[in-house]
Amino acid sequence: MEKAKKSYKRLRSAKELNRVVAEFYLECHEAKARGKPVGWMPPMNGVIEIFYAMDLQPVFPENWSPVCAAFGLAPRNFEVSAGMGFSRDLCGYLRNIVGYVYGPMNEEGTPLGGLPEPDLIISAYGGCVPAMKILHTLERRFPEAKVHTSELPQVGYEKIRPYHLDYCVSETHRLIEWLTETTGRKLDYDRLKEVVRLSDRACELWDEIMSYRRFIPTPISAAELGVMFVMVTRQGTQVAVDFLTGLRDEVKERAEKGIGMIEEEKLRLFWDNIPMWYNMGLFNYFEKMGGVVVAETYSAAWSMRLDPDKPIESLARKSLVSYPMVSCTSIKKRRDMVLKACRDFHIDGAVLHSNKSCVPITLGQMDMKRALEEELGIPSVVIDGDHMDANNFSVAQFQTRADAFMEMLLEKKGLTP
Amino acid sequence: MTAFSIQPFIEAVHDSRERLAALASRGRKVLGYFCTYTPIEFIHAAGFVPVRILGGGTPIEQAASLTPTFICPYLRQALERALRGEYGFLSGVVQGYTCDVACGLINIWELNVPGDLYHTVPLPYQDSPDARKYFRQALRELGERLADIGGRVTDASLAASLDLYGNIRRRSLDLYRLRSQGRLALSAAELLSVVQAGLVTPPEDYLPMLEAFVEAAEARPQASERGVPVLVSGSVIDQPWVLEVIEASGARVVGDDLCTGLRAFSPPTGRGGDPTDRLMDRHFRRFPCPARMKAQERAPLLVDLAKGSRAEGVIFLIQKFCTPHLADLPVVMEALEAAGVRGLTVEMEETGLNEGQLRTRVESFLEMLGD
Ligand code: SF4
Ligand code: SF4
Numbered sequence: 001m002e003k004a005k006k007s008y009k010r011l012r013s014a015k016e017l018n019r020v021v022a023e024f025y026l027e028c029h030e031a032k033a034r035g036k037p038v039g040w041m042p043p044m045n046g047v048i049e050i051f052y053a054m055d056l057q058p059v060f061p062e063n064w065s066p067v068c069a070a071f072g073l074a075p076r077n078f079e080v081s082a083g084m085g086f087s088r089d090l091c092g093y094l095r096n097i098v099g100y101v102y103g104p105m106n107e108e109g110t111p112l113g114g115l116p117e118p119d120l121i122i123s124a125y126g127g128c129v130p131a132m133k134i135l136h137t138l139e140r141r142f143p144e145a146k147v148h149t150s151e152l153p154q155v156g157y158e159k160i161r162p163y164h165l166d167y168c169v170s171e172t173h174r175l176i177e178w179l180t181e182t183t184g185r186k187l188d189y190d191r192l193k194e195v196v197r198l199s200d201r202a203c204e205l206w207d208e209i210m211s212y213r214r215f216i217p218t219p220i221s222a223a224e225l226g227v228m229f230v231m232v233t234r235q236g237t238q239v240a241v242d243f244l245t246g247l248r249d250e251v252k253e254r255a256e257k258g259i260g261m262i263e264e265e266k267l268r269l270f271w272d273n274i275p276m277w278y279n280m281g282l283f284n285y286f287e288k289m290g291g292v293v294v295a296e297t298y299s300a301a302w303s304m305r306l307d308p309d310k311p312i313e314s315l316a317r318k319s320l321v322s323y324p325m326v327s328c329t330s331i332k333k334r335r336d337m338v339l340k341a342c343r344d345f346h347i348d349g350a351v352l353h354s355n356k357s358c359v360p361i362t363l364g365q366m367d368m369k370r371a372l373e374e375e376l377g378i379p380s381v382v383i384d385g386d387h388m389d390a391n392n393f394s395v396a397q398f399q400t401r402a403d404a405f406m407e408m409l410l411e412k413k414g415l416t417p
Numbered sequence: 418m419t420a421f422s423i424q425p426f427i428e429a430v431h432d433s434r435e436r437l438a439a440l441a442s443r444g445r446k447v448l449g450y451f452c453t454y455t456p457i458e459f460i461h462a463a464g465f466v467p468v469r470i471l472g473g474g475t476p477i478e479q480a481a482s483l484t485p486t487f488i489c490p491y492l493r494q495a496l497e498r499a500l501r502g503e504y505g506f507l508s509g510v511v512q513g514y515t516c517d518v519a520c521g522l523i524n525i526w527e528l529n530v531p532g533d534l535y536h537t538v539p540l541p542y543q544d545s546p547d548a549r550k551y552f553r554q555a556l557r558e559l560g561e562r563l564a565d566i567g568g569r570v571t572d573a574s575l576a577a578s579l580d581l582y583g584n585i586r587r588r589s590l591d592l593y594r595l596r597s598q599g600r601l602a603l604s605a606a607e608l609l610s611v612v613q614a615g616l617v618t619p620p621e622d623y624l625p626m627l628e629a630f631v632e633a634a635e636a637r638p639q640a641s642e643r644g645v646p647v648l649v650s651g652s653v654i655d656q657p658w659v660l661e662v663i664e665a666s667g668a669r670v671v672g673d674d675l676c677t678g679l680r681a682f683s684p685p686t687g688r689g690g691d692p693t694d695r696l697m698d699r700h701f702r703r704f705p706c707p708a709r710m711k712a713q714e715r716a717p718l719l720v721d722l723a724k725g726s727r728a729e730g731v732i733f734l735i736q737k738f739c740t741p742h743l744a745d746l747p748v749v750m751e752a753l754e755a756a757g758v759r760g761l762t763v764e765m766e767e768t769g770l771n772e773g774q775l776r777t778r779v780e781s782f783l784e785m786l787g788d
Contacts, residue, residue: 084747085746085747085750086743086744086746086747087743087746089487089737089738089743090740090743090744091740094744123711125542125543126542128517129516129517129708129740129741129744130740130744133712133740133741133744133745136711136712136713137712137744137748139711139713140713140748149543149711151541151542151543151548153539153541153551153555154514154520154537154539155514155537155539156524156537159537161554161558163551163554163555163558164539164551166551167541167547167548167550167551170547171547174547327517327521328517328520328521328524329514329520329521329524329537330524331521331524331525331528332524332528354485356485356487359485359487359488359517359518359521359738359740360517360520360521362485362487363484363485363488363517363518363521363522363524363525364521364524364525365485366482366483366484366525367483367525367528367529
């Protein structure tokens, strides 16, 4: 498949990111080699901070899937899982990671050395069904690993009540007890507070970085979304804070100097749903007509604050809200967030990725489309795709729709391509 | 003695819209639900009629602009019906969180179909004192929401509703038992019609119908032992003819793992000190849906069910794109095969099943079982 060409004005921090990614995986392998317990866990919740505070090594199998997509490993993994009987209609993250661990996992030449095998698995009930089923399937693949199954209420963001949070708090305590018993490591609460402080600082920096997108031209675009890697894998560490501080400084400087992503920013676009991880260059496709993807839904997942003086409650809350903020449990809340982003960031048009691999994010998109049109007069275009499986995405269809959409937007603004 | 006839049930399904609309216009609120994990006893105890929303094979027109093509036909068709005004008698939708699509659908429904109450109960998965404490509060919240639209749940009303549904479930299981003993001349499709009537009829009206039917059935034993014994497994089957085709192809459905079947009844009741305890206890001890349990824990239960009903094969009737069922399939198949039971997967698409194809596939599956 033809890939769109790379953006020429990458951020310095984008290069820095490659180092952070390589170091993370190196750290994971070293931990395994040194006998530090390695735990596989679901993404985007408060378990990561507890792991860092207890000096355990977190590994995120779901995050490995974008890596596989970027390195071209996904198609082979899909073959393996399909061969096992996993339907091609299932979420690509599930099909990929299952194929990866049941296939020639970590064979010679696997990028970043692959994933070290788990000593612990934090399995889950909660979040989306594919995310649960991923962990349940991984449990079977690594029978030697010790398993703890955590629960998270599946409740819409705007519907969270104290009792939901209480249950999350008790589940968090249960997890800590289990980790203590299983690994013999004690949780030092002062250390936890420090980790939560770092985590909070990362969120604060994240929001600050995102807020610079209100500048025209935008100093950072969705093409740089890879930076969320630090939020997924490093939240609660100094590494994340340092990286984000550097990124903030760079973005701030660019904003102040009026440096954008392209020569002339004519159209400011919004992207809904997960990007095509196998073709991140797509974001730059809009550039030929002066379009920049300024903002996207996903970044909202880290728009929250944590209170270091109440570390357990903060982490419980983080676990509770992360999934609703980007899923169909809260279509209204998500719609409001998208409308706000489109207003704040002066968006001209929205690109809605109808993502076969992610039903929870795709459901409600049409109501969002209508709200954008009716409440803000912002037009949108729907792109059929898949964030993992290139077979469910047609570059030609994308280009035709994107071209027509941008022409329409330019005309609406009285501009020419 | 009452005549042994399924006609009243077929009529109950057929006329359900008019009956429920009449009920609603007389001021009795009707609330829809998608999944059998919804605490319907609670809704009933509040003074309302819980009705299971079905898709009924409706062709998709209006729902196409609100939902992607890659969600289960069941819920897409249900939304289509609602958009066409076929669910105008509903005052809203209440459900328990089971799968992502159902969760998204209730929210889309709320934005596009007028109603007074839309609510999802976030159900716990694993039984523990903390989970029960949490569940009790989730039910209390449901009670508050029902009160907002004029309902009132008391310990006494909840106990009465639990007893009522408990009796319906017990009687339904009686039918299953008679049938699996070969003492009930009723095809699987007919049995499904009997069950389906219960999903769309106020329980106080349905129970006497069911009781009379079971009584008549018991008095009139009739063997029906033809066909290769199979178990069907899946989620919602709202079109009985699918089972008709399967049996016409030479199979005899001796058991099911469907939420329009056994999973809605088993177990009939729960134990506990107060009515809420009883409701919660049943929730945790239900015969599991793949959305509620790890495949590796569910698989042995399904194997036991298949073996216990002496099925020689399992036919999976899966709604296309249904993540919980599809994700479990490899694990469940492996367990069945290890136990010497073979499986066939049939996906039900939006455009319906092709009868000829279904027949051919079932026939060759049965042939394979005979080898
Ligand atoms: S949120 Fe979407 S992409 Fe992530 S695991 Fe669930 S279905 Fe897949
Ligand atoms: S469990 Fe499957 S069939 Fe049932 S509503 Fe969800 S996706 Fe549809």
